[in-house]
Structures are given as structure tokens and as C-alpha cells.
Amino acid sequence: MTDTATVDNFPALHQKIGDKKLVYLDSAATTQKPQSVIDAVTNYYELDNANIHRGVHTLSQRATKAYEQARKDIADLLGASRAEEVIFVRGATEAINLVAQAWARPRLCKGDEILITEMEHHSNIVPWQLVCEQTGASLKVAKIKDDGSLDIDSFKEMLSQDTVLVSVAHVSNAIGTVNPVEELCALAKSVGATTVVDGAQATGHMHVDFSKIDCDFYAVSGHKMFGPTGIGCLIGKYTLLQEMEPWQGGGDMILTVSFEETVWNEVPFKFEAGTPNIAGAVGLSAAAQFIRKIGYKTIHAQEQELLAYGRSVLEAIEGVTIIGTAKNNAGVIAFTIEGVHPHDAGTILDHAGVAIRTGNHCAEPLMKRFGLHATCRASFSMYNTTQDIDALGTAIQEAITMLR
């Protein structure tokens, strides 16, 4: 189980909410940050802060080196075949929008289809709706089963020669389902579709190998993998990135500019217009190192243990229903409490120091699929313990006593 040395790495966890110890069970929204990540950001500002690329002075050289090292670190951690396949963006949402606007929009037309699933986060729905509106393409949605796992038959049925792009979550943020992305990408390839995997909920929790998944694009959210806010990556196959036109224009993404003609810079710079979130990248680099040190194996084992224990504790409470009971599930438990609206549960649990998320979790279509407006969601990370889950159980009992 989690040793306290691990928890000690996270300063935000050592606080009280009112007179109760904070129990943070909202890591699917954002993870807490280890001290090493916070320190990396601080050190950057206190020592190396400068704008990157094209600067000859020492600070600029240091900042450039740290920024490009972060690219290498992410490429290494997530199995990109070269650092240039990693494009820094604000987060998973921007990564998906980049693909939608720079890859899909110029290539799609009426009759073409984009295939997603019923369990997607709004960030993996709305960008495609926008592209469909812009191009006349249409959006297809593969169904999920009652246990929250993807209905592969439905997915296969929806795939056709018209499917130009397939975009699926690696892990559902709302219920934690882990999708067989390797298999899905292979299926998509068999009809010639380009593939996008939304990895926002994966990279903080389990080993991800971009090259092995063999998708064309993979979206990464830094703040959900112990990194700073405002940084994330799009990992893309190098040749695809080369073929694409840029999305945003500005400094650093061009080689030469004149009013008559502008020549784009190389990949990945072509997609990084303007001053990037340098401190964010430096912090993400520290997060990658932190993950390496602990090891995905340890993290994953730990979270699976919490999931099993959490499910058993919640199942034992009368009136609690767990939504999403797939075999292959990340450390996320969505649930409802009979007679207690999720929003009230959220307030009462918070009063007990237990931070969970309530609502539709940016996955309204999934909620509708289960006939719900909202759920409670407890989501775990490597810093959680079984005591945290006991506190959750106790707080749920309190909410029931108060409202039922």
C-alpha cells in the first residue's frame, strides 16, 4: 500500500478542511503536484527564466535546453519514436482541437464520418461537432454496454469505408473504463481511418506506449499526470505532422516571414506559435521524472488495490449504486446514493474533508446513457490510501443520515 513517504511528496495533501483532514479523491479532475514539480517551476523562475529559441545569452540557452529536454522526457516516458513527435499545447483539449482543425478540417468533406464513443469527455466530442459543421462530415457514436465497457460490436458496425477518423478515450474520466485502444486502432486502420486516442486520464496512471498503441495522435494532459496546469502535449506520427498545415500563426512557428510569402518551421515548432508555457514544460519534465522514479507498475498496482477496496466499501452501503463496473477499469468510481442528490452529497462530504466531484463530469451523453443527470465520482491516485476510502464510506453514511 501507499507508504507515507509517497504521500509526503505532496504538500497540498497535508492540510485540513475545517477541522477535518483533507481526503483528496478528485484526481481525475486534476492530480496534486509533488514537491519536485513545484520546485522545478520555482527554480525555473528563480534561475533560468528567459524566452527560448533564437536567444544567444546564457539564460535563454538554459531555458531552451530545459524546454527541449522536457520534450525528450515526455517522448521517452510515453513511447514516442522521436522527441519531435511531441508538440506542447495547453492540455488534452487543445491537443484534440489541434488535430480537429489542422488535420481534419482541411481533409474532411460531406459523406465522411468521424467515429467516437458514448463515453467521451466533452473535449473529445465538441471539437468533432465543430469540424462536422465546418466540413459537412457526420459524427457516429459507438455504444457502450451496461457495465460501462465499450460495445466492440457496435464499434465495428459503425466503422465503414466512410470512416475517416476515429477518436476514443484511452480511459473514461466519468466511470474509469479502460478501452482496448490497440485493438480499436487496428480496427480503425483496417478501414483506412486516422486514429486519435484521448489519453488525458491514462498517462498519470498506467504505462502508455504511443508507438505500440500505433495510433496517429495521442492527447496528453499535463495537470492530470502530476504536472503544472496549462501544459499538455499532442503526440503525433512524424510524417503526419509534417504533412499538416500549421494551426496558429506567430513567432517561432515560421522559418521566414515576408508579406508575400511565409515559410513554416519544422515539426514540432510549426505547431508551437508564440511563447510556449516554458515553466509548464519544465514542471512536466519533473513530473515525468517523478513517475519514472515511482514506476507505473507501482502506481497502477496501488490504484487497482484502491479500486477493489473502494468498490467493496461502497457496495456495502445500502442505497449506493456504482456506475461503471467494467473489468478493465482505472481508479475511478462513479456512484449514486438513493435519496441523496450528488450535489448535496458533494457538500456534505466536503464538510467531512472528503473532496469528490459531482455533476455530469463533462460527459453529458454518458450520463444520459445511464439515465442520470449527475453522479458522485471518487477518483484515486498513487497518494491515496485505504483510510481515505474509509473516510469516504463514513462520510457517505453521514450524508444518508442527514438527508434520507
Place this chain on the structure above:
Amino acid sequence: MTDTATVDNFPALHQKIGDKKLVYLDSAATTQKPQSVIDAVTNYYELDNANIHRGVHTLSQRATKAYEQARKDIADLLGASRAEEVIFVRGATEAINLVAQAWARPRLCKGDEILITEMEHHSNIVPWQLVCEQTGASLKVAKIKDDGSLDIDSFKEMLSQDTVLVSVAHVSNAIGTVNPVEELCALAKSVGATTVVDGAQATGHMHVDFSKIDCDFYAVSGHKMFGPTGIGCLIGKYTLLQEMEPWQGGGDMILTVSFEETVWNEVPFKFEAGTPNIAGAVGLSAAAQFIRKIGYKTIHAQEQELLAYGRSVLEAIEGVTIIGTAKNNAGVIAFTIEGVHPHDAGTILDHAGVAIRTGNHCAEPLMKRFGLHATCRASFSMYNTTQDIDALGTAIQEAITMLR
């Protein structure tokens, strides 16, 4: 002059480059960060870190409050008429791209014209080139005079009934010219054009009043006004923002999502898809407070003094030519040294601890206008002193001795 108490606020300035004291004269690339900004970011991660909006637990409430407070602080500092006019983006580049893609692209067509000037940063050129390519509109460029100031006659000549959009720098990053943006916006309005001011180089140095300038959009770069990297704002007139379709799709920017229909959220959320750079906004809020404490008046007076002294020191060196000698100039001096290529100057000055920028400063067309490939650029901020300028002069002499 700068009192040391001011300089003491900036930890990065207290270091040596080799055995020389660091003299940071590259603030136009990015400013150094006061301790209060660094601490605000650290405190956020150590105490309040959570995802914002729609979260009922305490950390999420604190984070949301801090993020929305940052919006108010920026609105207050820069004269927006309400907090909702401030949209958080990565930086000035993204702000301009947002206007280009979400305002201009759906509205422009063949025959329409976009007017910019010869002194623009690539970030205020390339987004418009992209839009022109996408819509068939054409790009017009107002000339500048030999002293680096805008040729208002040329600007007026270029304005016509076909001008749909005018985008000008408030302050040139390459030579420091301050443009009369109020006057230019009034002229643009007289032909019915929508106006964008690129304020990247202004907000860290002088009082900016969005409402008074009366432009439609104003682009802000956080990292150039003592704030963190990866944060900036687009300030836009509320009614215009309301009329615009969103640019990126994802979480937080929608009210309801279904596969059939999606309803956009209100301004500003409509334009903030995905988890924003929360820590960045919190840091920017601290930067706004820092600026308020010192006062734009003090900052501006200080920088003008440095400009005057800097010009006198450089003019006295034989073979040094200053590019950009407009009356209304910010604390930026671009120059060339006879017989010493800027790139060599950059290396030699760095060796003396003096950090300047060399190259085309992301303003290739401006360089061409002056018949140059590259210049040296020293740019000042409120933490610089006349000693810094003396160090610059000495280092230039060394470079001349070495290479001429």
C-alpha cells in the same frame, strides 16, 4: 532611479554568468518575475490546487475563486468594462489567433482587406496571412518612417471602405516605437473596421486603458508583464464576444452537450475550452498587484530615464547605429555595431554577463525595411539601472576591440 528594494524583488537577477554579474537587458523577450508572483504560483500548488468550475469541494472553490479573481484584477488593471471581457489564453499570439479564427475567418471574404503595419511582430502578421489564405481577403501594410514611427499618412491611405479589420502593435518589440493607438482606432472606426491592438509590449510598461483606446480587441502577454509563462489574455468588447462562435471545443465552454445539439456557455467561458492555466492566472493576478503597488507612472518614468541614458551611451560609441529613434518610444534600443555581427555581439556580451537579444526579433519585414538581417536589442524594465547600461557600453567596446 531604481531603488535596490525593487531589484531585490527579482530573484533571477541575483546571479552571476560565469564570474560576471548578470545584467538582464532582454525584458522585451520576457520579463523576470518578482518573488510575489513566484510565491503565488507555489502557494497555489501547495494549498489550493484543484480543477475549477463545477466543483463543490473546498479546494475547487478556492481555485475557482482565485482564477476568477485574476480575471477581475486584469480587467481592473487594463480598463476592461467588466471581468467577462477578459478571456484567458496562452499569450498574445493565441489572443490574436483567436480573433483571426473566431472573428475574422467566418466574416471575411474576397475583396475585404486587413490592415497592419510594417513594424508588426510575426504574431501579428502570420495569423492574418492564414486568414487571408482561408477567406480570399488581402493584407495591406502601412509604412513606417525612417525613425521607426508609423507613417500616419500611409496608414490613412491604406484605409478604405474595404478595410474590415485593422491590427496594430501598441508598442513595437523590435525597436520600441509607441503607436498612437487611440487615434489609429478612431481612424479605423471611421471606415467601419474592427480593431485589434497587439499589447504584448505595452502592459508591462505603461498604463493601458482598454475602454479609452476603444479598440475591439486587445492582446495581452502575461510573461511580458511579470507574470508566468503560458498565460495571457484577449480583452474584447462584450457584445462582440457574444456574437462570435467559439474557437476551440471542449469542457467548460459548453452549457449542454448532446450528440444532436450543443449549447455554448456564456462569455468568457465560451472561449476557454478545457482546463485553463489556473496557476498561470493566479500568478498573473499577483503580477497585476505587483504593478499596482509600484505604479505604471513610476515604471514608465524609470524606463524613459533608462532609454535616454541608454541612447546617449550607445550614440557615444563609434560605429554604433541606433535603429528606431521615434520620440514616443518604449525602453527598447535596437542597434548595430559596425564590423561586429549581432550574433557575435550577443556571444561576447553574454560573456560579460550582459543578456541582450540578437536576430530579427520575430519582425523580419521590419528588418527588411531597414535593410538589415539582424540587430542587437537591449530592452529595459523597471528593475534595470544605469549601471546596467554602463555594463552594456563596456561590453560593446570589448566586442569591437575583439572583432573589428
Place this chain on the structure above:
Amino acid sequence: MSNLRELYLEMVTDHAKNPRNRGKVDPCSHIGTGHNPLCGDKLVVTVLTNKDVIEDVKFDGEGCAISTASADLMAEVLVGKTIKETKILFDTFHGLLTEDSNTDSVPRKLAVFSGVREFPMRVKCATLAWHTIISALDGNEGATTE
């Protein structure tokens, strides 16, 4: 715990569990739909007015305890009130929820929500029905508290 108990006063939880005014006014003169994206809740408020006076109000839809109780008690207090009085009452109620204002002028049935003041995130829940009815009376169909 104490301010949590003040949020969920017995009268509030009672009306949340057993709302008296759930349903539809039919025929109705005004209808409005309210949406609180925070809870995912949707509320339909139907009203029958006679000239300027509210004769009947009902609400329908799923909601949290606070929004359900607030909708239910709103329906009770508004019957017999004019549209103008309704708006004034909402201002007073809003003041109760957000400011340290005097509760004397607030009907007892609304004063039970004074505990919301300690929970700023829940103000939207307590006001959803009110925003919806006022929007409906103004002739608009939808309201949202975000």
C-alpha cells in the same frame, strides 16, 4: 458540522423529500425551464397568472435538496403575489443568500435558506427556481444559473 446543519434545516430537507408543489399548472400562462450545469439539474416552472397576480405555481424536474426545497417553498410564498412583488421578493431573497443582510423582511418560509450564505457554491441551487420563474414571467423560456 454546525453550519452544515443550518444549511439542511429540517424544513428544508422535509420540503426536499416531500415537495408539495411538484407538478404542472395546466392550463398555464407562463412556462420556463431552468438549468444548473453545476448539478446537471433541470427545472420546469409553470405559472398561472390572472392579470398581474400569480394564481398558481408548480415545478417539475430533478434537483438537489436545496433547489427542490427552494422551488417548493417559492411556489408556496408566491401564490397571491403580483409580478412586481415577486421580483422584489427575489431581490430580498438573493440578499439573504449572498449578503449579511437583515432577514426581517424575508418571509419565514424563505428565511430557512439563510444557511446557504456559508455555502456560496449553493446559491445557484437556491435561486434556480427563482431565476426560472422570473425569466418565464419576462417572456423568456430558458434560464441558467451559470
Place this chain on the structure above:
Amino acid sequence: MSNLRELYLEMVTDHAKNPRNRGKVDPCSHIGTGHNPLCGDKLVVTVLTNKDVIEDVKFDGEGCAISTASADLMAEVLVGKTIKETKILFDTFHGLLTEDSNTDSVPRKLAVFSGVREFPMRVKCATLAWHTIISALDGNEGATTE
């Protein structure tokens, strides 16, 4: 200061100030344009080959001291070399600039650039002419060091 002096050895600054091989080979068999966005420098390299042997090389364009001297000295050492030898020499030269490699196999005229090793940002300057000529010999027109 000491490693700065090693960067700007007298031979380097001399060739930068008075390049012997500035101009154009005319007629030429190969032409290439190199661009270093860092300096804003552009370099045009013209070459005349006879079969596989380089008979003449010249360069034109503005550049920093390092790139000018490097272009000039490159032109000197390459005359008489085959295309294959040129490529091998570039590899050796690149090693000199970036690794702590042995300089014995490097012609004396190129060894003067060993000081660049301490200035990683200047490697691109020292190699611009080389990238350009190799790109030209390979039949491509442009080269860039970014």
C-alpha cells in the same frame, strides 16, 4: 574570457574580416542557399565539380564571424576533394564542434573552430556553409540549420 578568445582565434577573425573565397563560381555545377534563422543569415554557396572532384567553391552573403570564417576556410580545404571525402570531412568537423573528439584527423584550417565546442549555440553558425554545400551537392537547393 579565455574560452571566448578560443572561439575568436586570430585566424577566425582574420578570415571573417577578409574572406578569400567570397563570390560566385561561374559557371558552376551546384548552387545552394543556407539559412540560419538564429542570425538571420543567408549564405549562397556555388560549386564547380569535375566528375566527382570539387574544382572550386565560393560563398556569398552576410554572416557572423563564425559562419563567414567557416565558409571561407571550408572553401579552401574542399578544393581538390571528392564529394565523398567532403561528406566524411564534414562528419569529422561536426564531431570536432560537438564532441570531445580527437582533433588529429581534422585539417589545421578547420581545427581553429574547436573553440566552438564551448558555445553550443554557435555550432549552427560554424556548420551553415557545410550543410549548404552538402545539400547542394545532393541536388537540393535549400538548407537550414534550425
